[in-house]
Amino acid sequence: MSGTTNTASGLNVAVKKVVTDLASKLSSNAKIVTEQDGEWNALLERWSDIGKQTPAAIVSVATEADVQETVKQCLSHGVKFVPKAGGHSLWSTIGAEGIVIDLTAFNAVVVDKESGTVTVSGGSQIKDAIAPLFEAGLCSPFGTANTVGAVPQAVNGGLTIFSGLLGQTSDAILSARLVTATGDLLTISSTSHPELLYAIKGAGTYFGLVTSLTLRASPLSTLSSDGTIWKTTAPFPASRISDVIGALAPLASSPDPRATGALIITKSPQGDGSTIVLASLIFFGSSEDANAHFASIKALGPFVWGEKRVSYAHVNDDFDPFCATGGFKRHVVAGVPGVPGDPAIWEAEVKAYKALIEKAGAQAARSMVCFMWVGKGEAGRWAESAFGHRGVAAWVEAVVWYTDEGSAEAAWEWQVEALRIGTEGFREEEVETFQNSSRETPIKSRFPGEGRLEKLTALKREWDPEGVFTNVFL
Numbered sequence: 001m002s003g004t005t006n007t008a009s010g011l012n013v014a015v016k017k018v019v020t021d022l023a024s025k026l027s028s029n030a031k032i033v034t035e036q037d038g039e040w041n042a043l044l045e046r047w048s049d050i051g052k053q054t055p056a057a058i059v060s061v062a063t064e065a066d067v068q069e070t071v072k073q074c075l076s077h078g079v080k081f082v083p084k085a086g087g088h089s090l091w092s093t094i095g096a097e098g099i100v101i102d103l104t105a106f107n108a109v110v111v112d113k114e115s116g117t118v119t120v121s122g123g124s125q126i127k128d129a130i131a132p133l134f135e136a137g138l139c140s141p142f143g144t145a146n147t148v149g150a151v152p153q154a155v156n157g158g159l160t161i162f163s164g165l166l167g168q169t170s171d172a173i174l175s176a177r178l179v180t181a182t183g184d185l186l187t188i189s190s191t192s193h194p195e196l197l198y199a200i201k202g203a204g205t206y207f208g209l210v211t212s213l214t215l216r217a218s219p220l221s222t223l224s225s226d227g228t229i230w231k232t233t234a235p236f237p238a239s240r241i242s243d244v245i246g247a248l249a250p251l252a253s254s255p256d257p258r259a260t261g262a263l264i265i266t267k268s269p270q271g272d273g274s275t276i277v278l279a280s281l282i283f284f285g286s287s288e289d290a291n292a293h294f295a296s297i298k299a300l301g302p303f304v305w306g307e308k309r310v311s312y313a314h315v316n317d318d319f320d321p322f323c324a325t326g327g328f329k330r331h332v333v334a335g336v337p338g339v340p341g342d343p344a345i346w347e348a349e350v351k352a353y354k355a356l357i358e359k360a361g362a363q364a365a366r367s368m369v370c371f372m373w374v375g376k377g378e379a380g381r382w383a384e385s386a387f388g389h390r391g392v393a394a395w396v397e398a399v400v401w402y403t404d405e406g407s408a409e410a411a412w413e414w415q416v417e418a419l420r421i422g423t424e425g426f427r428e429e430e431v432e433t434f435q436n437s438s439r440e441t442p443i444k445s446r447f448p449g450e451g452r453l454e455k456l457t458a459l460k461r462e463w464d465p466e467g468v469f470t471n472v473f474l
Contacts, residue, residue, distance in 0.1 A: 014077045015056040018070075018099065021077075022059065025069050029062035029105060043102055047088040047147075048329040050408075053095040060102045064177065064185070064211045067122065070101050071209060072183035075468070083209050085149025086125050090330065091205075091439070091470075101209070103149070111136045111217065117174060119214045120150045126316065134313035137227070138217040141166035146316045147323040151213050155204025156436035157387045159333075159395070161282050161315075164257030164375020165222055170201040171382040172215040178208040181468035185211070199459050202386030203435065203447065206456075206472045207463055220312060223284045228309040230283040230290040231318070234302035238265065238275040238350045242343035247296040248279060249341030252373035252394060258284040259293055260375050265346070265353050266368035273362075275354055322366075322401075328408065331399040333434035334419045335392035336426050340371060348421045356414040364402035364411065369418045371396050386456055388449035389432055396422030397437075439472065 011019065011034070019032050026032070033039050034057050043058045056079075059070045074081045080098035082091065094100060103123035110119045113136045120129050127146035133139055141162035143153045155176075158169020166172065175189035178196065186208075188196045199207045220227030236244055248263055264278040279297050283290035287309065291298065298305055310317070340346075349369050357365055372395045398418035400411040423431045435446040447453050453473075460473035467474050 011056050012097070014079050015099065017077045018073045018079050019057055021073050022070060025073075026059075026061070026066050027063045030066045031060040033058045033060060043100075043104075045087065045325045046084075046093065047086070047323070047325055048090060049326060049405075050328050050330050051090050051093060053093045055094050055098055055100045056096050058100045058102050060105050061123075062105045064106070064121075067101065067103070067106065067209060067211050068179050068183065068185050070099070071179045074099060075181075075183050083122070083152075085123055085152050086145075086147050087325070088145070088148050089152060089436070106211075111138065113138060116217050117214050118217045119212055122149075122151050122209070122211045124150045126150050126153065130315070131313050133217060134220070134227075134311060136217075137220050139166070139220050139223060139227075139312045140172055140215050140217045141169050143169060144316050145319050145323050151210050152205065152436075154213055154215065155200045155202070155210055157202045157389070157434065159372075159374070159434065161260045161374060162223075164255065164260065165284060166218055167382045168387055169215075170385060170387045172217075173197070173201050173213055174216055175214045176200055176204075177211045178204075179211060180208045181464040181466065195459055196463065198384070199386050199456060199463075201383075202388070203456055203473075204386075205436075206460060206469050208469060223312065224286065228311055229315055230285065230287055230307065230309055231315075232279075232281050232294075232305055232307040233318075234279040234281065234297060234305055235268070236277045236279070236300065236302050238277050238354075240300070241265070241277050241346045241350055243300055244277050244279060244297070245341055245343055245346050247300060249339050251294070251296070252339045252371075253341070255373055255375050256293060257375035258289075260373065262370045262372040263346075264368050264370040265350055267357065267365040275350060275357075277350075327401055327403050328405060328411070329399070329401045330411075330415070331397055331437055332415050332419060333395050333397045333437040334423050335389050335395050335432040335434060336423055337391050337393050337430050338426070339373065339394045340396065340422055340425060342425065345421060345425070349418060352414060352417050352421060356410065359410050360402055360404070360407040363404050364400065364407055366401040367399060367411070367414075369396075369398045369422075371422065386447060386452065388447050388452045389434070390449075392432055395434065439470075443472070 061067050082094045083101045084092040085103045106121050106123040108121040109129050111132045125147050126142045129150045141160040154169040178186050261281040268274045268276045398415040433441040433445040457473045
């Protein structure tokens, strides 16, 4: 049985050819969906409506062969395409000139306890991967949002709370299957196209469409004796920002690989309109050791301490409300080589945040600014790769979430200002950009390090000289 084809009237000639040719070549569970189809709106949903476009068609693939065939047909007929897994990326959308390759139905996770690996397909989300890993008594360093695509999160660097013990998500990549800019399907590993393994561990979006990844998995006991994780979120009034940063900065400056956390400025979830500061803290170890490590924060007397232990399978659940689709959301992230511990910086951040809410109103109250630090493993533990942010001591992140499209300008101006405040104590060349949060900042800030950009540029010219997978590096 061939893939399902829906009405395609109104499509441009090239897209019509792709739709027609794919109809008899896709697997039985694949679908070609156009605007006339009842599934259209659901498949069009994304994490953020910023920059959201309407494609000519959506190809919902179900197998690796579906992915390769769709890429081949698009290349053959000159039709642009973008892949979509979790739909969190601002770049997983395209206009009427192109097609979205929706990977959601191509979701398979295979855990091999004996070899200590997990293989995720292109449509697998992080929640799909961590549950079977936990059942097998294993863990991998995936990110902190359940509905983010596991593959794109990994190949774009993969910031993670587990980095001190397990490395970045990209560090855990052992091998991959990848459809190239010529439509070929390759196996990538340390022995097969190792130069592409280097590239996809931090810049994978730009070298092909990754259909699956195999990643290293570690015993749950790596996290703690019982495999659970200690967490707390300690809220304070914003007026105490100087006290909180004074206690937190020394911990973040000399991070224990077992500890990670963030300082967050946002509106109180109680709905009283107050601005608060949250110390969101995580520790891999006993509750006693966690409380000892963060004793200086607890001694400040937050509204609540609220510590708890959670299983690896539920480590991301607290973040689920932020994974809701729709609304206008965007995060921008800058990395700096030292912890911005001057209280004046964070007093200025509070002031700027309050000004945003005063201007945009309560509909933007879920916006936030924070600094995050992660534990670091010993230097040189992980192989060199496209991920170049080993020297980052803290990440400054500004996140907007608003519902009135008219707030776009004010939101963007605040994000720019928030990053300026958080990084102004550092030289321009010291400030780095997390590569999956922007494509506008200088590329050297996204892929820093001696020879890294030059190596990636050469690989791009070899494997994707026409810019099928964007013009980044060209």
